[in-house]
Amino acid sequence: MHTGAREHSGPLLFPVSAVLGFGAWGIGGSAWGAPAEESERLAAIALARERGVVWFDTAPTYGDGESEHLLGRALGPHRSKVRIATKVGPRDDPRRSLEQSLQRLGTDYVDLVQLHEIADGWEARLETLHRLQLAGKARAIGVCNASHVELSRALRVAPIAAYQGPFNLFDRDVEERLLPLCRESGLAFLAFRPLASGLLGGGFSESPGFSDGDHRTKLYWFRGAEFARRHLVIAKLMDLAAGLRISLPVLALRWLLSRTGVTIVLAGARTPVHVADNLTAQDASLDEATSREIDAAMRSAFRLPAATSAAAQEALGWGPRERFIVEHLDGRSTPEAIAAAWTDRGDQPMVAAQVKVFADQLLASGLAV
Ligand SMILES: NC(=O)c1ccc[n+]([C@@H]2O[C@H](COP(=O)([O-])OP(=O)(O)OC[C@H]3O[C@@H](n4cnc5c(N)ncnc54)[C@H](OP(=O)(O)O)[C@@H]3O)[C@@H](O)[C@H]2O)c1
Numbered sequence: 001m002h003t004g005a006r007e008h009s010g011p012l013l014f015p016v017s018a019v020l021g022f023g024a025w026g027i028g029g030s031a032w033g034a035p036a037e038e039s040e041r042l043a044a045i046a047l048a049r050e051r052g053v054v055w056f057d058t059a060p061t062y063g064d065g066e067s068e069h070l071l072g073r074a075l076g077p078h079r080s081k082v083r084i085a086t087k088v089g090p091r092d093d094p095r096r097s098l099e100q101s102l103q104r105l106g107t108d109y110v111d112l113v114q115l116h117e118i119a120d121g122w123e124a125r126l127e128t129l130h131r132l133q134l135a136g137k138a139r140a141i142g143v144c145n146a147s148h149v150e151l152s153r154a155l156r157v158a159p160i161a162a163y164q165g166p167f168n169l170f171d172r173d174v175e176e177r178l179l180p181l182c183r184e185s186g187l188a189f190l191a192f193r194p195l196a197s198g199l200l201g202g203g204f205s206e207s208p209g210f211s212d213g214d215h216r217t218k219l220y221w222f223r224g225a226e227f228a229r230r231h232l233v234i235a236k237l238m239d240l241a242a243g244l245r246i247s248l249p250v251l252a253l254r255w256l257l258s259r260t261g262v263t264i265v266l267a268g269a270r271t272p273v274h275v276a277d278n279l280t281a282q283d284a285s286l287d288e289a290t291s292r293e294i295d296a297a298m299r300s301a302f303r304l305p306a307a308t309s310a311a312a313q314e315a316l317g318w319g320p321r322e323r324f325i326v327e328h329l330d331g332r333s334t335p336e337a338i339a340a341a342w343t344d345r346g347d348q349p350m351v352a353a354q355v356k357v358f359a360d361q362l363l364a365s366g367l368a369v
Pocket residue numbers: 022023024025026032057058116144145164191192193194195196197198199200201202247249250266267268269270273274275277278
């Protein structure tokens with residue numbers, strides 16, 4: 001489409017106030033450790049639907065098609081009452097990928113098809129998604145995992161209706177630029193990993209050793225300094241949740257549902273027990289005092305160190321990204337602000353995780369205090 005772009009993003013599909021959606025990665029049966037029984041995973045989907053969940057988010061890669069397949073089986077008889085979002089991989093042929101998703105889902109359209117990642121040639125893929133939308137294969141199109149610079153560009157390429165990005169109590173990059181951009185542009189914001197991939201389920205008293213093939217072995221917050229920081233905060237959050245007579249995941253989901261600009265919180269769950277617990281977040285409430293305590297716990301655990309003058313000297317010989325971080329490590333700036341300021345320059349995106357990991361390395365080598 002391109003010239004002018006973003007004309008008709010599709011019908012009004014998205015809720016006006018934030019709701020819980022069903023994140024269907026885990027029910028795919030792989031990449032999450034031992035899979036729950038298929039009957040249990042089907043029951044989790046069925047319970048979510050019965051209790052009023054409308055949006056179900058999946059992807060061809062979740063369980064290598066199994067997530068879409070199970071959703072198709074569980075939601076087929078209720079197709080007109082639910083909304084299904086799937087994705088197209090950054091290197092996949094959008095037409096073929098969506099056609100195969102539709103077959104697995106047993107439907108002739110999805111409500112939202114999203115470009116899963118930004119990679120070379122993404123603009124052309126987004127244009128193809130728009131053509132598929134015009135052909136009636138998808139009611140709306142969107143993108144996931146784009147930086148704010150890339151999302152601004154996407155708005156000029158095609159009439160996207162939604163953006164999906166990571167957002168939870170700990171991972172708050174999107175607050176800097178992406179959420180405001182979605183609000184200004186009238187895009188629905190779909191928050192993924194609202195429980196930090198299960199960390200906010202509260203079951204990890206020490207850094208977990210996941211089995212081979214569990215994607216969480218690659219997530220930096222399940223180990224090292226970041227796990228230790230998050231663990232400290234989780235102890236505090238658990239006390240706050242207990243005081244409100246809710247579980248930790250419900251506290252985390254309620255917090256997200258209350259963030260301005262969030263449209264759908266995609267809570268992942270593999271069992272009906274988790275679905276039932278998570279749904280109580282919609283009726284829970286967080287008072288001002290609790291919200292302030294949450295913020296204070298976060299601030300104290302995640303204060304970045306300041307770079308030393310020796311670091312500034314050494315950084316002269318480092319790459320531009322590392323130099324940028326050192327220049328901005330003043331003991332006051334947040335990792336999210338530093339990452340967003342770098343990304344503003346438009347070359348390569350950076351996320352807070354990279355700042356935190358690098359700051360930990362400086363700290364360990366005495367180049368930050
Ligand atoms: N666009 C993207 O690139 C992208 C990336 C990631 C996720 N997503 C989407 O976002 C959805 C949600 O993210 P996610 O599934 O990765 O992670 P998540 O929602 O942050 O965490 C889900 C995990 O948390 C645990 N959990 C859930 N409810 C619980 C409860 N009440 N009590 C205790 N533990 C609980 C479960 O772990 P156990 O099953 O191990 O108990 C569950 O599998 C995905 O399903 C997917 O639809 C999109």
